[in-house]
Amino acid sequence: xxxxxxxxxxxxxxxxxxxxxxxxxxxxxxxxxxxxxxxxxxxxxxxxxxxxxxxxxxxxxxxxxxxxxxxxxxxxxxxxxxxxxxxxxxxxxxxxxxxxxxxxxxxxxxxxxxxxxxxxxxxxxxxxxxxxxxxxxxxxxxxxxxxxxxxxxxxxxxxxxxxxxxxxxxxxxxxxxxxxxxxxxxxxxxxxxxxxxxxxxxxxxxxxxxxxxxxxxxxxxxxxxxxxxxxxxxxxxxxxxxxxxxxxxxxxxxxxxxxxxxxxxxxxxxxxxxxxxxxxxxxxxxxxxxxxxxxxxxxxxxxxxxxxxxxxxxxx
Amino acid sequence: xxxxxxxxxxxxxxxxxxxxxxxxxxxxxxxxxxxxxxxxxxxxxxxxxxxxxxxxxxxxxxxxxxxxxxxxxxxxxxxxxxxxxxxxxxxxxxxxxxxxxxxxxxxxxxxxxxxxxxxxxxxxxxxxxxxxxxxxxxxxxxxxxxxxxxxxxxxxxxxxxxxxxxxxxxxxxxxxxxxxxxxxxxxxxxxxxxxxxxxxxxxxxxxxxxxxxxxxxxxxxxxxxxxxxxxxxxxxxxxxxxxxxxxxxxxxxxxxxxxxxxxxxxxxxxxxxxxxxxxxxxxxxxxxxxxxxxxxxxxxxxxxxxxxxxxxxxxxxxxxxxxxxxxxxxxxxxxxxxxxxxxxxxxxxxxxxxxxxxxxxxxxxxxxxxxxxxxxxxxxxxxxxxxxxxxxxxxxxxxxxxxxxxxxxxxxxxxxxxxxxxxxxxxxxxxxxxxxxxxxxxxxxxxxxxxxxxxxxxxxxxxxxxxxxxxxxxxxxxxxxxxxxxxxxxxxxxxxxxxxxxxxxxxxxxxxxxxxxxxxxxxxxxxxxx
Numbered sequence: 039x040x041x042x043x044x045x046x047x048x049x050x051x052x053x054x055x056x057x058x059x060x061x062x063x064x065x066x067x068x069x070x071x072x073x074x075x076x077x078x079x080x081x082x083x084x085x086x087x088x089x090x091x092x093x094x095x096x097x098x099x100x101x102x103x104x105x106x107x108x109x110x111x112x113x114x115x116x117x118x119x120x121x122x123x124x125x126x127x128x129x130x131x132x133x134x135x136x137x138x139x140x141x142x143x144x145x146x147x148x149x150x151x152x153x154x155x156x157x158x159x160x161x162x163x164x165x166x167x168x169x170x171x172x173x174x175x176x177x178x179x180x181x182x183x184x185x186x187x188x189x190x191x192x193x194x195x196x197x198x199x200x201x202x203x204x205x206x207x208x209x210x211x212x213x214x215x216x217x218x219x220x221x222x223x224x225x226x227x228x229x230x231x232x233x234x235x236x237x238x239x240x241x242x243x244x245x246x247x248x249x250x251x252x253x254x255x256x257x258x259x260x261x262x263x264x265x266x267x268x269x270x271x272x273x274x275x276x277x278x279x280x281x282x283x284x285x286x287x288x289x290x291x292x293x294x295x296x297x298x299x300x301x302x303x304x305x306x307x308x309x310x311x312x313x314x315x316x317x318x319x320x321x322x323x324x325x326x327x328x329x330x331x332x333x334x335x336x337x338x339x340x341x342x343x344x345x346x347x348x349x350x351x352x353x354x
Numbered sequence: 355x356x357x358x359x360x361x362x363x364x365x366x367x368x369x370x371x372x373x374x375x376x377x378x379x380x381x382x383x384x385x386x387x388x389x390x391x392x393x394x395x396x397x398x399x400x401x402x403x404x405x406x407x408x409x410x411x412x413x414x415x416x417x418x419x420x421x422x423x424x425x426x427x428x429x430x431x432x433x434x435x436x437x438x439x440x441x442x443x444x445x446x447x448x449x450x451x452x453x454x455x456x457x458x459x460x461x462x463x464x465x466x467x468x469x470x471x472x473x474x475x476x477x478x479x480x481x482x483x484x485x486x487x488x489x490x491x492x493x494x495x496x497x498x499x500x501x502x503x504x505x506x507x508x509x510x511x512x513x514x515x516x517x518x519x520x521x522x523x524x525x526x527x528x529x530x531x532x533x534x535x536x537x538x539x540x541x542x543x544x545x546x547x548x549x550x551x552x553x554x555x556x557x558x559x560x561x562x563x564x565x566x567x568x569x570x571x572x573x574x575x576x577x578x579x580x581x582x583x584x585x586x587x588x589x590x591x592x593x594x595x596x597x598x599x600x601x602x603x604x605x606x607x608x609x610x611x612x613x614x615x616x617x618x619x620x621x622x623x624x625x626x627x628x629x630x631x632x633x634x635x636x637x638x639x640x641x642x643x644x645x646x647x648x649x650x651x652x653x654x655x656x657x658x659x660x661x662x663x664x665x666x667x668x669x670x671x672x673x674x675x676x677x678x679x680x681x682x683x684x685x686x687x688x689x690x691x692x693x694x695x696x697x698x699x700x701x702x703x704x705x706x707x708x709x710x711x712x713x714x715x716x717x718x719x720x721x722x723x724x725x726x727x728x729x730x731x732x733x734x735x736x737x738x739x740x741x742x743x744x745x746x747x748x749x750x751x752x753x754x755x756x757x758x759x760x761x762x763x764x765x766x767x768x769x770x771x772x773x774x775x776x777x778x779x780x781x782x783x784x785x786x787x788x789x790x791x792x793x794x795x796x797x798x799x800x801x802x803x804x805x806x807x808x809x810x811x812x813x814x815x816x817x818x819x820x821x822x823x824x825x826x827x828x829x830x831x832x833x834x835x836x837x838x839x840x841x842x843x844x845x846x847x848x849x850x851x852x853x854x855x856x857x858x859x860x861x862x863x864x865x866x867x868x869x870x871x872x873x874x875x876x877x878x879x880x881x882x883x884x
Contacts, residue, residue, distance in 0.1 A: 077723055078722060079722060079723015083424070102799075103424075109563075110561075113573070116570070142561055144561070145561075190847045196559070214848070214850075216846045216847050217559060217842065217843070217846065218843065229730075229733060230512050230733070231513075244738045245738055248737030249737065250735065250738065
């Protein structure tokens with residue numbers, strides 16, 4: 039009997055705390071399987087797990103995190119498409135996964151087969167060189183290449199490889215583009231001298247601060263917050279944006295109330311700098327970026343459609 | 355930050371990490387407790403015939419990960435526990451070898467040669483003391499060599515080897531492992547080839563899942579846990595079950611003769627044993643530093659060198675090697691224990707595992723994330739703290755703590771483990787099988803993983819029946835991805851030069867050595883019939 043009372047009291051207190059934090063109509067019908075498209079232990083994986091922990095604490099939702107890595111998020115999408123769409127299965131990917139990667143994988147799936155829920159943060163994508171190269175600006179790198187030096191350029195996805203190629207083409211130089219797994223591998227390669235320069239998505243910040251690395255350019259349409267004077271991709275003649283945006287998505291046809299409730303909950307914890315995940319996003323990913331609803335649908339569809347243009351531009 | 359700063363941070367990471375409990379206001383960190391429990395568990399496992407260190411590591415890893423989670427804080431407690439098992443199992447293996455003529459772990463086989471005769475003569479306790487003292491000395495020596503050598507080797511590799519040379523080095527290690535493990539270069543190559551084939555299913559850069567034959571289950575490839583545990587553990591369980599089934603009805607002697615005389619280890623004994631321990635510790639360390647050459651070879655070599663020396667120097671009435679002499683135990687145990695520290699040299703400095711214990715340390719690091727054993731670990735970045743280097747020095751601290759436990763309580767605990775022989779294999783093996791399958795499901799959470807693991811188990815069983823060592827398979831599975839990635843990167847970095855391995859002098863030397871090592875190992879010794 040005592041156990042029954044304890045259980046009842048616990049249930050009431052959980053329900054009460056959930057309601058007090060956020061009055062919501064929708065609650066998940068069971069534990070939520072959280073698929074993560076990033077390797078365990080990295081910055082993106084940490085972000086996903088911290089979001090889950092914070093939501094468990096605040097709302098009493100239960101999460102089961104699971105790593106589904108590989109093929110730039112396409113493995114996760116393939117695995118997720120047949121899962122229940124009642125909000126009990128969601129995945130964390132980047133916008134590129136539903137865009138270029140899904141387009142190139144050519145497996146008969148489009149973004150319409152999924153439900154984009156909310157973005158959490160963008161990345162401070164830069165073109166970063168090691169201090170040992172002696173370059174202090176993008177022009178120094180171009181001058182070195184024109185002087186006959188082989189330039190090794192590290193990228194962590196196929197789409198970034200295409201953008202790096204366009205970047206070289208616009209300057210009239212050849213780049214030896216090296217594809218690696220994950221942003222940390224680019225950082226390690228540049229630090230060890232295996233590569234001269236590479237795309238880094240925020241991981242470069244402490245190294246740039248310390249003077250071991252140099253932000254030669256922003257790999258986005260807007261300037262980097264850390265090095266605002268560095269040229270942007272449009273300044274360098276490339277009309278594409280290399281930035282990746284972290285995105286939560288679910289299987290296609292998720293009911294609106296589930297989609298909105300999950301989006302609202304994730305927005306609340308990621309935009310609060312007091313939470314551990316909010317602090318991480320502010321520190322490593324240049325602050326929260328919460329896009330949802332129709333605006334997000336349009337963004338994802340545009341990325342998918344842009345992929346064709348990027349591939350055409352790179353194969354000209 | 356300089357080297358001393360990093361060492362200090364590593365020590366702090368162990369002692370000032372999350373607290374387990376506190377005694378009289380002094381907080382005991384969870385990592386220290388995990389090293390201790392791993393060490394004691396390792397002794398128990400080592401003292402149980404039919405169980406060995408890798409079994410215990412395989413079963414505890416997923417349990418540890420579900421307890422500690424995937425945060426960077428989990429790395430040191432989990433790796434500390436595994437290191438504890440590794441060290442405990444090494445000394446535990448000598449217990450049944452000495453008392454019952456049954457080696458507890460494969461590398462303790464040579465210990466039976468002198469340990470059991472000593473026990474028959476009523477000197478069991480003394481034999482156990484000699485085994486413990488030699489084992490702890492060999493282990494400590496080997497760890498010191500590791501602490502000094504690994505960082506330097508890593509720095510040399512990182513500063514002198516470019517991508518084509520790194521590719522060449524990986525190929526050389528694989529062919530070296532094929533040549534030295536299992537005694538037949540041909541079978542070693544088959545094992546390596548199968549491992550590479552398995553790891554290349556579903557992986558790669560292209561968005562199309564290669565080698566998956568259109569099957570959805572294969573499109574993500576085989577999880578590393580299923581391949582490693584399947585071939586190494588489930589395969590071994592199948593093989594042992596078959597042997598246990600064949601041995602039914604045969605009883606082994608499980609009685610220790612009455613003990614008599616002086617059982618203590620005195621200073622003159624130690625002085626007499628010291629040259630044997632020193633020689634064997636050196637041999638074990640040198641062999642352990644080469645990937646793939648296991649502790650069994652080290653024990654054999656240490657024993658033979660010790661015997662040759664003993665015959666020249668012994669008093670006329672003293673027992674020879676094989677008749678129950680403490681020197682024989684010392685020569686074996688110092689050599690096989692000295693392997694365990696040294697074989698972390700290639701793991702930490704190059705990311706190349708050389709034996710099953712190292713495989714599980716890499717598996718743990720890979721599952722938790724945040725620590726990728728390899729030359730990049732030892733980057734002494736002065737301005738930004740390199741967290742992987744702190745973990746590396748934390749690991750060294752864990753090994754030192756385990757050694758302290760070994761010297762202080764290891765001997766007493768080990769000598770009380772004689773009863774483990776009574777646990778029947780017919781109960782033990784199904785329990786291991788069940789725990790392993792549960793462990794795999796806990797980590798992979800999909801039913802296909804169980805089928806993969808059983809499939810790899812059958813493969814491991816067949817390989818053992820055909821006397822093909824499964825270890826090259828597992829090492830190839832682990833190195834396969836970095837081999838492919840490094841080769842692709844070297845190809846792009848050299849401006850798409852398909853002959854990058856041959857246009858670079860150091861890489862070319864590595865490739866020639868890889869071929870030479872296979873030819874040399876494949877040659878039949880002179881005098882044997884073709």
